[in-house]
């Protein structure tokens with residue numbers, strides 16, 4: 001029989017829309033499920049002999065969820081495109097659309113392993129990845145899934161369909177999504193959705209095929225209005241904006257994941273809320289690209305569900321949360337702003353993940369819920385209560401390292417050390433393959449059209 005394990009000596013913050021704080025709390029689990037969570041003294045009396053993990057007096061939280069990541073960008077660190085990038089379309093054409101074409105199967109595997117290792121180190125136990133590798137599409141989601149399985153977290157994967165490299169690439173991308181969706185339909189930990197790049201690189205015919213061929217209930221994960229170019233180029237080429245096009249093809253539903261959604265009008269946010277689709281805020285990436293920002297408080301006012309992602313910038317959800325908070329204040333010029341909308345982002349990620357994994361209790365630290373939990377190495381120096389847990393996070397705890405990460409009951413990070421992946425070996429291998437990747441990158445032209 002699987003042994004009972006306990007994570008104790010910490011302050012328990014149960015997460016969810018109404019977080020409960022339990023000083024001197026602990027969580028006990030066996031196999032993949034939590035047995036109980038609560039005050040440590042009484043819990044330990046019922047689980048004598050359990051394997052004990054010490055949280056070091058820090059915070060015990062539900063495992064974090066990242067609803068928008070790009071593993072494939074892991075080997076771009078330090079890469080100088082060596083050409084000017086004065087606008088967002090130039091960032092895409094001269095950096096990302098060159099890098100993704102230069103990826104080979106080994107680079108894809110290493111990128112996924114590096115990213116999964118970093119997710120675990122940052123306490124992320126469920127991640128939504130958006131992948132592109134136009135030179136090797138078929139099988140690419142399997143290589144990523146293998147890395148996710150090796151690491152031990154849960155993931156929602158997709159291939160980014162786009163017409164920017166021609167119709168053959170778009171059909172291959174659709175095929176890869178459909179193949180993977182079918183193969184993983186019954187998988188509890190790794191599932192598929194249909195990935196789409198963005199409206200301005202997708203023909204009507206491609207969207208029609210996606211709508212026609214996707215299995216019932218399969219969602220779409222797409223970039224929307226990250227920059228005004230998506231709206232303007234969609235209108236110019238197809239006569240409609242991104243939201244209207246998704247709506248026209250029946251793709252705007254409760255399973256639709258819309259990353260960014262910055263340059264939309266009020267009526268679009270109202271329509272997104274009505275359809276039950278999800279917006280995903282990526283504040284660090286938006287600042288890095290200088291594309292503006294999603295006004296979370298205002299958008300939430302329309303009734304939209306808003307999640308939080310990192311968009312390949314990092315794998316740290318807590319730093320992304322802190323940046324979301326501070327950038328909201330910076331943009332509004334209001335030193336009291338940020339407590340509307342921003343505290344709901346991480347709980348919303350849990351709600352969103354539940355939709356895709358048939359785990360209605362994901363993120364609860366309570367009996368019967370999946371044993372996805374972390375210990376943050378930040379003993380609270382001041383009183384922590386139900387009503388100030390968010391402030392404790394953004395004003396300090398978000399900067400602390402993660403001590404333990406547990407996903408479905410398996411300890412993936414123990415006392416700051418990864419148990420399933422070897423980061424030194426991975427980085428050494430990555431340093432071996434990245435020069436050749438960069439050589440291929442520099443050999444490619446940087447004038448990819450929006451529609452190939």
Ligand SMILES: [Zn+2]
Nearest residue numbers: 130223259311
């Ligand atoms: Zn993205």
